[in-house]
Amino acid sequence: MNEPISVKLNQLLENTKLFLTLYNVKKQWQTVYPAVCKLSEQYRELYEQYPVALQARCAVFNPKYSYSVNLVINQCVLTAALCKSQQYNNQLSELYICAALVDHLCVGEQLNKLSKQLKFSDSDKRIWQLRHQLTAKIILTGGDSAKPITQVLAKLTKYKQALVTTPKIMLYDGGITLVAIANIIAMNITYSPPKQHISLFKALGDLYIRTPNLFAQQLIKFLIAHIGPLLPGSRVIYNDQLMVYLASDNQQRHILINVENKNKIAWYRVKALLNSNAIQWQSNDSRIQISVWDSEHITSTANILNNGSLALIELISRLKLQHEYSYKALSQIMAPYPNVIENLCEAVKPYNNEHQAAKSLKHSLSMVGYFNAPAIIQRVIFEQLVKVTPHPLQQFVLTRLECIVEIIALLVSKNKMIQFEHIALPLYGYAYFLLTQCSTHISRKIMIDETPNTTLNTPISAFFGVSSLETEQLKAQLTLLLSDNPWAIALLEAEHLPKKQLNERSKLWVAIKALTQTVFKPQLKLSTWQQQILDQQLTTQKWENHHLFNEQLQELALSNTI
Numbered sequence: 001m002n003e004p005i006s007v008k009l010n011q012l013l014e015n016t017k018l019f020l021t022l023y024n025v026k027k028q029w030q031t032v033y034p035a036v037c038k039l040s041e042q043y044r045e046l047y048e049q050y051p052v053a054l055q056a057r058c059a060v061f062n063p064k065y066s067y068s069v070n071l072v073i074n075q076c077v078l079t080a081a082l083c084k085s086q087q088y089n090n091q092l093s094e095l096y097i098c099a100a101l102v103d104h105l106c107v108g109e110q111l112n113k114l115s116k117q118l119k120f121s122d123s124d125k126r127i128w129q130l131r132h133q134l135t136a137k138i139i140l141t142g143g144d145s146a147k148p149i150t151q152v153l154a155k156l157t158k159y160k161q162a163l164v165t166t167p168k169i170m171l172y173d174g175g176i177t178l179v180a181i182a183n184i185i186a187m188n189i190t191y192s193p194p195k196q197h198i199s200l201f202k203a204l205g206d207l208y209i210r211t212p213n214l215f216a217q218q219l220i221k222f223l224i225a226h227i228g229p230l231l232p233g234s235r236v237i238y239n240d241q242l243m244v245y246l247a248s249d250n251q252q253r254h255i256l257i258n259v260e261n262k263n264k265i266a267w268y269r270v271k272a273l274l275n276s277n278a279i280q281w282q283s284n285d286s287r288i289q290i291s292v293w294d295s296e297h298i299t300s301t302a303n304i305l306n307n308g309s310l311a312l313i314e315l316i317s318r319l320k321l322q323h324e325y326s327y328k329a330l331s332q333i334m335a336p337y338p339n340v341i342e343n344l345c346e347a348v349k350p351y352n353n354e355h356q357a358a359k360s361l362k363h364s365l366s367m368v369g370y371f372n373a374p375a376i377i378q379r380v381i382f383e384q385l386v387k388v389t390p391h392p393l394q395q396f397v398l399t400r401l402e403c404i405v406e407i408i409a410l411l412v413s414k415n416k417m418i419q420f421e422h423i424a425l426p427l428y429g430y431a432y433f434l435l436t437q438c439s440t441h442i443s444r445k446i447m448i449d450e451t452p453n454t455t456l457n458t459p460i461s462a463f464f465g466v467s468s469l470e471t472e473q474l475k476a477q478l479t480l481l482l483s484d485n486p487w488a489i490a491l492l493e494a495e496h497l498p499k500k501q502l503n504e505r506s507k508l509w510v511a512i513k514a515l516t517q518t519v520f521k522p523q524l525k526l527s528t529w530q531q532q533i534l535d536q537q538l539t540t541q542k543w544e545n546h547h548l549f550n551e552q553l554q555e556l557a558l559s560n561t562i
Helices: 005-019 026-049 051-058 067-086 090-102 108-115 122-129 131-142 144-163 174-189 200-210 214-227 307-318 327-334 338-347 361-368 373-387 394-411 420-437 460-464 471-481 486-496 504-520 528-540 546-555
Strands: 235-238 241-248 254-258 266-270
Touching: 005 026, 005 051, 005 067, 026 051, 026 067, 026 090, 026 131, 026 144, 051 067, 051 241, 067 090, 067 108, 067 174, 067 214, 090 144, 090 174, 108 122, 122 131, 131 144, 144 174, 174 200, 174 214, 200 214, 235 254, 307 327, 307 373, 307 471, 327 361, 327 373, 338 361, 338 373, 361 373, 373 394, 373 420, 394 420, 394 460, 394 504, 394 546, 420 460, 420 471, 420 486, 460 504, 471 486, 486 504, 504 528, 528 546
Parallel strands: none
Antiparallel strands: 235 241, 241 254, 254 266
8 A cells, every 4th residue: 555645755854854964973974875865766756756745845944854954855856846847767867866965965064054144163164165075975985886976066066156157157067057956946945034035936037047058047947837837835815815835736726725723724726816925934834744745635646658759669660671661651650750750851851962851751752762761761760769868968969979970971971882871770779778778877078098998999888978888788779679780780799899800890880989089089099900990991981092081071070069
């Protein structure tokens, strides 16, 4: 039997309070990392099921807990809400909630002083300044798996400062931007009479106007749309009475309560225009804090799967590269996917001299030919699949992916025996694997060892900031999506086989990755064997000399997109 919401909510709040005490006992530091992982999972799961119950934490200050505990709770709720508004996967959401939980791990006492406007001692100032370094030291006792959290903490202060300054400072990591926004808003809304805290919507509006960062503005807009015009737990006036707003039902009727009677809560379901006071207020009433959320009027939010991604994966699996389809067969397969057809009409522009978009599916197929069509359609679907997979670095992944695809297209452009889309398809599948299975490890860094490997080639994942991955999982996914594409196996072989065991297809992948390295990391020289394979492949792909290829590679201006 499922536990009541009140039990889960109370347990979550108590666990947060207990977690923040772990810092005070050095012997408990080794338990911090497993504890923060478990607690972040609790926040994510409860937010997915009953978002209004957690959103109300941003409206009602619980005097049972200190200012610092309430602040951390608010920051975790805002982080969970931001992640949900972006439809980030479980791993990303829990990573950012972890960062929110440990952001103030070492400075609970200092935060409580701050809320009372007490001066910091020299010791307080030192701890405050070094709080993230100390936190990183503590959670790294959990091993390398804790590193993604420390990477967020390392730049968090810089990002917070950049978000509220007028000069445009480039912020490249959307995940850190998200955690920084949650911190800024939580600091502004958490109940603290001496510093005159403000309402949630005013805090969001002020930051939206103040920050020059476009991604941050987008996050704020999505968060406001996600929460809606009324903040659960906020106070409203209805029929000249002060009430508490809890939620709205499917018919846009607002669920309100009146708690003036200490023995019984009066419930109302009204359809009226309400103005809520979304400023956090203090309440000792355990009914408002906990028990009201057990009401049958508060329904669970269904966990909606990303059916768009599943549909696209199914479509990819239905198209076979080695099969020549008729128009009737392709139109039947693609009829349920009008967006794919629309994107295909744009994608065929390079296949006509005028670079004009096609007017229909039939027009698209006549431009590229029915034998070439499956690979081109799959490429369009893969591009769409990457675009509908939410990630704070999604645009970076897509841009870098397109750069590598352009390198592939140029390299084989003179070889009429190869259709470049066939080679590019495993790359799209690889990128989709990174977005879904390695989401917390993607970064803008290029993870290539400065000392060239004399045996193995650079993995594709290194160009997306991922230093290692589960090879068997990658193989299983590429096999599932691209079962009849021989270039998928060649890509996997080019990642883990020594140079002496590589066949011609695998060597082409080595050449592709060598060229990618020269574009993305030109200061790092290729190893002798990489250069040899690149020279060989340029000849195999019908290029007369290096200079001609390099000139055309430079004309692509790929370095401008890094």
